[in-house]
Amino acid sequence: MATEYKCTVCDATFAAPRWNGCCDDKTLKHKVESVRYFSRFKAFTCFPIQERKGIDVTTGEKFMVPGVAASFGPQGQYTTDDPEIQAWMSSRGGGALISKDQYEDIHAPGLRQERMQSQLVETADALAKAKEALASLRAKIDTPEDPNVGTEKPSKRGK
Numbered sequence: 001m002a003t004e005y006k007c008t009v010c011d012a013t014f015a016a017p018r019w020n021g022c023c024d025d026k027t028l029k030h031k032v033e034s035v036r037y038f039s040r041f042k043a044f045t046c047f048p049i050q051e052r053k054g055i056d057v058t059t060g061e062k063f064m065v066p067g068v069a070a071s072f073g074p075q076g077q078y079t080t081d082d083p084e085i086q087a088w089m090s091s092r093g094g095g096a097l098i099s100k101d102q103y104e105d106i107h108a109p110g111l112r113q114e115r116m117q118s119q120l121v122e123t124a125d126a127l128a129k130a131k132e133a134l135a136s137l138r139a140k141i142d143t144p145e146d147p148n149v150g151t152e153k154p155s156k157r158g159k
Helices: 083-092 100-107 111-141
Strands: 004-006 013-015 035-039 045-049 052-055 062-065 068-071 077-080
Touching: 035 083, 035 100, 045 083, 068 077, 068 083, 077 083
Parallel strands: none
Antiparallel strands: 004 013, 035 077, 045 068, 052 062
16 A cells, blocks of 8 residues: 655645645645654765656657755755655665664764663653652551551460
8 A cells, every 4th residue: 555645735645656736736746744864974965856858748849857866964864845755765765864863873972872861860750759749648648558457366276
């Protein structure tokens, strides 16, 4: 089954290869939610949309549709809202594309560890607050944790 996309401009739902047709205009390309891609290489460039040549069947004239280059820039990141480019990146992005965690490990060592440490501190704080709330509730009840403790009658077996 083909991946379905939802246009952020006209709210139309469409699938590949129907990239055009935004607002019922066949010359306008749909736009979708932006996706950021990461490359293991800085200043990486790929060509997700190749140049296309054709002949207009009504006039017989030759035409060319220019290709599109995706340049990841000096930071090794590329963001696009073009569904055709996203489809290409997802299926044929090649070995140059990596996950955000891999990107941070390569290009910003320590950043991922700092983020995880921060999350750990937040979790510890939340646990401490939950323990305080539990202790407060137990103090309000003012009963032992187990109400049956200390109420056992002595056994008559020994007599």
